[in-house]
Amino acid sequence: MSATLLLEPEHAPGVATIELGVMLARPLAGFPRSRRFRLHGLGEAYLPFVGLSSLDEPLAFIVVAPGLFFDDYVFEVPKEDVELLGLDNSDDARVVVLVSRTPGAAPTANLMGPLVINRRSGAATQVVLSDGRYRAAVALEAERRLSGA
Secondary structure, three states, rough: OOOOOOEEOOHHHHHOOOOEEEEEEOOOOOOOOEEEEEEOOOOOOOOOOOOEEEEEEOEEEEEOOOOOOOOOOOEEOHHHHHHHOOOOOHEEEEEEEEEEEOOOOOHHHHHHOOOOEEEEOOEEOOOOOOOOOOOOOOOHHHHHHOOOO
């Protein structure tokens, strides 16, 4: 196994229909009490977005598979995170990004801090990409998702 995993964009919309228990190896910044989450569909009207709900406190996020919006979103998972999550290869990993919405503005995705989830075990962590290629708030273009481009 290599020291890092190269993750390609995920295009399968099936992420919106999954139900998966997720255990964060490290809590998300600003939410130290939440480590146990449930990744779940939000219903047909909200596809391709998915809910990420804390089981430890009243806290929920919206997430999406970044490959549905960003074909060129590729990054390496650091060796320490590969080992932390028990990832044997890139097929073991599911990547989602947090989505934010400000009234009157397009929703944005945090491409700088993706969540990497081990599909088999549910172990997860937020990877902080500090190389400057990605930003924490990148607009999601509805036309791109709807057209499949």
